[in-house]
Amino acid sequence: MSKIKTLVVEDEYLAQQLLVRWLSEIQEIELLGCESDVTGAVTAIEKIQPDLIFLDINLSGDNAFQIIHQTPKHLRPDIVFVTAYTEYAVKAFRVNAVDYLKKPFDRSHLLEAVERVIERRSRKQPDSKQEVHEHITIKDGTNMTFVGMDEILWVESAGDYLVIHTAEQHYVHRSSMKKFLQSLSQSFARIHRSTIVNLERIKHIQPRGHGDADVVMCNNTELRLSRRYREAIKAFKVS
Known part of the structure; x- marks a missing residue:
């Protein structure tokens, strides 16, 4: 499996840098950059087409679900939400989020989220024998x-x-x-x-x-x- 092209969308500087440091240590991850607001995130997704985004929900007062709604379906990456809020968990799962990391979290929680992303991506491989019906x-x-x-x-x-x-x-x-x-x-x-x-x-x-x-x-x-x-x-x- 090729490396997972990853984008961090986080407006808190310290949280952003912590994610960058931990993700940079994971061999399967190819970190493409960081964004801190809705507009920048939507533009980056359309330009670099990441496989995965780590997404804070509250971005300088804007709701990160706007990013999902503004991104064409064929470009929507896997999402791991990173947030201090618990009330968005059900909504996050309804947009097919891979995981929901509640701040503060540690490196082991991040690794578990990445493992779930890898597992999901492996199930999407073309040689998979699983047949999904409508x-x-x-x-x-x-x-x-x-x-x-x-x-x-x-x-x-x-x-x-x-x-x-x-x-x-x-x-x-x-x-x-x-x-x-x-x-x-x-x-x-x-x-x-x-x-x-x-x-x-x-x-x-x-x-x-x-x-x-x-x-x-x-x-x-x-x-x-x-x-x-x-x-x-x-x-x-x-x-």
């Missing part, structure tokens, strides 16, 4: 129903079958959890040995204590988040 075909006798992947809220296992839940209804589909997850985009993640969720349809995470939590979906359905799978939605910072 819809799933549900067979019922001689009838077939096409369900768009973006319609799916969550999926639960039921023996040799899966129950696929949308906002309107549910469908029974014969497949294993592992095989089905391989056909899904990165907008889906396993939160329990018997549950897959659409990350873009999560409303919020409700801590239950002792490391347990519930994932609350957009229709207010509560699903148990197993501690074993907390890493899959780490950007929500469930403690």
